[in-house]
Amino acid sequence: MKTKEILKKIEEMKQAISMQSSVGIIPRPNANSLKGALNEIEELIKQ
Numbered sequence: 001m002k003t004k005e006i007l008k009k010i011e012e013m014k015q016a017i018s019m020q021s022s023v024g025i026i027p028r029p030n031a032n033s034l035k036g037a038l039n040e041i042e043e044l045i046k047q
Helices: 003-022 028-046
Strands: none
Touching: 003 028
């Protein structure tokens, strides 16, 4: 996979987590932890 494709997938995952959190599927603290982890992965990829 190319870097751009990976970053796009990470963004899609963050959006999906936000949607699931807003309707109560994922508790908000768990969603924030998941998005935080994805942000860290994103930063590592961009380096």
